[in-house]
Amino acid sequence: xxxxxxxxxxxxxxxxxxxxxxxxxxxxxxxxxxxxxxxxxxxxxxxxxxxxxxxxxxxxxxxxxxxxxxxxxxxxxxxxxxxxxxxxxxxxxxxxxxxxxxxxxxxxxxxxxxxxxxxxxxxxxxxxxxxxxxxxxxxxxxxxxxxxxxxxxxxxxxxxxxxxxxxxxxxxxxxxxxxxxxxxxxxxxxxxxxxxxxxxxxxxxxxxxxxxxxxxxxxxxxxxxxxxxxxxxxxxxxxxxxxxxxxxxxxxxxxxxxxxxxxxxxxxxxxxxxxxxxxxxxxxxxxxxxxxxxxxxxxxxxxxxxxxxxxxxxxxxxxxxxxxxxxxxxxxxxxxxxxxxxxxxxxxxxxxxxxxxxxxxxxxxxxxxxxxxxxxxxxxxxxxxxxxxxxxxxxxxxxxxxxxxxxxxxxxxxxxxxxxxxxxxxxxxxxxxxxxxxxxxxxxxxxxxxxxxxxxxxxxxxxxxxxxxxxxxxxxxxxxxxxxxxxxxxxxxxxxxxxxxxxxxxxxxxxxxxxxxxxxxxxxxxxxxxxxxxxxxxxxxxxxxxxxxxxxxxxxxxxxxxxxxxxxxxxxxxxxxxxxxxxxxxxxxxxxxxxxx
Numbered sequence: 001x002x003x004x005x006x007x008x009x010x011x012x013x014x015x016x017x018x019x020x021x022x023x024x025x026x027x028x029x030x031x032x033x034x035x036x037x038x039x040x041x042x043x044x045x046x047x048x049x050x051x052x053x054x055x056x057x058x059x060x061x062x063x064x065x066x067x068x069x070x071x072x073x074x075x076x077x078x079x080x081x082x083x084x085x086x087x088x089x090x091x092x093x094x095x096x097x098x099x100x101x102x103x104x105x106x107x108x109x110x111x112x113x114x115x116x117x118x119x120x121x122x123x124x125x126x127x128x129x130x131x132x133x134x135x136x137x138x139x140x141x142x143x144x145x146x147x148x149x150x151x152x153x154x155x156x157x158x159x160x161x162x163x164x165x166x167x168x169x170x171x172x173x174x175x176x177x178x179x180x181x182x183x184x185x186x187x188x189x190x191x192x193x194x195x196x197x198x199x200x201x202x203x204x205x206x207x208x209x210x211x212x213x214x215x216x217x218x219x220x221x222x223x224x225x226x227x228x229x230x231x232x233x234x235x236x237x238x239x240x241x242x243x244x245x246x247x248x249x250x251x252x253x254x255x256x257x258x259x260x261x262x263x264x265x266x267x268x269x270x271x272x273x274x275x276x277x278x279x280x281x282x283x284x285x286x287x288x289x290x291x292x293x294x295x296x297x298x299x300x301x302x303x304x305x306x307x308x309x310x311x312x313x314x315x316x317x318x319x320x321x322x323x324x325x326x327x328x329x330x331x332x333x334x335x336x337x338x339x340x341x342x343x344x345x346x347x348x349x350x351x352x353x354x355x356x357x358x359x360x361x362x363x364x365x366x367x368x369x370x371x372x373x374x375x376x377x378x379x380x381x382x383x384x385x386x387x388x389x390x391x392x393x394x395x396x397x398x399x400x401x402x403x404x405x406x407x408x409x410x411x412x413x414x415x416x417x418x419x420x421x422x423x424x425x426x427x428x429x430x431x432x433x434x435x436x437x438x439x440x441x442x443x444x445x446x447x448x449x450x451x452x453x454x455x456x457x458x459x460x461x462x463x464x465x466x467x468x469x470x471x472x473x474x475x476x477x478x479x480x481x482x483x484x485x486x487x488x489x490x491x492x493x494x495x496x497x498x499x500x501x502x503x504x505x506x507x508x509x510x511x512x513x514x515x516x517x518x519x520x521x522x523x524x525x526x527x528x529x530x531x532x533x534x535x536x537x538x539x540x541x542x543x544x545x546x547x548x549x550x551x552x553x554x555x556x557x558x559x560x561x562x563x564x565x566x567x568x569x570x571x572x573x574x575x576x577x578x579x580x581x582x583x584x585x586x587x588x589x590x591x592x593x594x595x596x597x
Contacts, residue, residue, distance in 0.1 A: 450588025
């Protein structure tokens with residue numbers, strides 16, 4: 001075996017494979033890489049990378065624009081550096097960060113401002129930062145295949161794809177300056193792309209940092225068989241397309257929409273975008289961040305991804321917070337930058353700093369109050385409570401039933417939680433007695449409902465509620481739970497066109513008498529399987545169990561835990577017509593909760 005290893009090494013050398021550099025291009029002190037390189041003199045360039053596809057059908061292989069900033073000093077010495085990469089459709093539309101920063105360019109097209117702090121902070125420490133425009137957005141050709149866009153650049157960085165100096169020219173550019181080690185980072189769509197790239201097992205992707213990221217394309221527009229795509233039929237991708245792609249990509253987008261459908265069925269089309277289902281391919285370590293009150297990317301996405309990674313032995317770390325759709329840079333800035341710094345040093349530079357042996361979870365349990373857990377979910381047990389008569393939640397099933405009618409589908413589901421002891425004809429509510437002691441619920445939760453519908457179609461929504469007074473981050477109506485201050489703090493080096501100084505933030509607080517801590521929806525016609533729904537037989541009882549996602553919430557003593565069941569949530573769905581009356585069978589309706597020790 002040793003002989004074959006030597007022969008293999010000689011073959012690689014003869015073939016001109018990269019040889020390990022004699023000295024490292026970074027400097028360590030106190031266990032972390034130090035800012036020893038000039039940010040002002042960094043090399044800035046754009047390379048257009050072929051994706052191997054022609055989604056816009058112009059007869060030319062699509063090319064995505066990769067804007068690069070990298071330290072000049074290692075390049076001058078022939079040393080290679082690793083890459084922090086963000087693949088996004090937002091760089092010329094919504095922008096990045098809570099200041100909505102855009103990419104900017106010099107008159108000759110040289111990239112100048114790179115949004116966010118990654119370039120300012122990490123380029124002086126020996127990293128390159130590469131911002132990739134998703135196909136069809138900004139300066140890229142092609143259409144919106146975000147994962148393919150990112151994979152193409154990872155492959156180019158590893159010598160496996162072609163890069164060019166211009167969008168339509170033939171001057172080739174290689175990435176001889178790159179070690180091939182890549183971290184994919186980003187929030188929302190960008191983080192979702194990182195998840196999707198990792199789920200392919202692409203070589204060279206060493207770690208990902210998905211922030212408020214999806215793990216399933218199906219769950220973006222469907223919930224347990226209930227489709228909630230745009231009612232007017234518009235495609236959100238067109239918001240981000242450049243003018244060229246808005247024309248050329250319409251046929252491809254129409255085909256994708258037809259494959260996705262509006263039935264709520266989990267089809268083979270959706271399985272390819274189910275990253276959790278492909279977690280067995282993940283080679284990268286994962287540092288995930290999730291807001292437990294995020295209504296844009298609901299915690300069920302994190303829940304499925306986290307559990308799938310665990311089943312496949314992936315090295316993981318997580319930050320869980322009580323905010324909405326927010327970057328941790330705007331929650332606990334210094335702590336996050338320090339943690340991210342050590343995480344990237346470990347997986348891209350190979351610095352054995354032990355971060356993978358630190359507590360797995362950093363959890364915000366109240367505004368600006370954090371704790372660390374060695375594992376997540378923490379040790380505990382699952383406990384099931386049942387819908388009982390009189391609007392109570394009990395330790396065992398009960399006989400009887402209650403009814404509501406899906407007659408006001410315009411009412412937001414969050415309004416169902418109001419006045420739980422007040423009878424309502426559009427929802428039913430159940431509560432525990434006041435808790436004698438604080439109760440931490442941490443982990444995956446689920447609900448089982450047994451219902452009869454008066455019609456052939458029925459949808460339900462379920463809320464898990466903490467009833468009691470509290471001061472919380474303001475996350476109602478998609479609010480983020482933070483507010484910008486007028487002061488700035490600086491994280492890295494600046495130039496005249498790219499500042500490292502960002503607005504400070506603080507918690508945006510609200511005083512409430514209840515909190516919705518988990519929610520989900522379902523189409524009862526998919527009770528048997530998400531693969532295919534079917535009409536209901538009026539009056540027949542159907543039982544359906546589905547996830548409420550991940551939660552980590554401390555319910556204080558004296559509060560009550562509530563389970564609320566309604567019909568169509570006006571924030572998300574169109575109602576079945578005619579409106580059904582739904583009978584909830586108490587003996588088959590319960591919620592299963594993760595109770596931490």
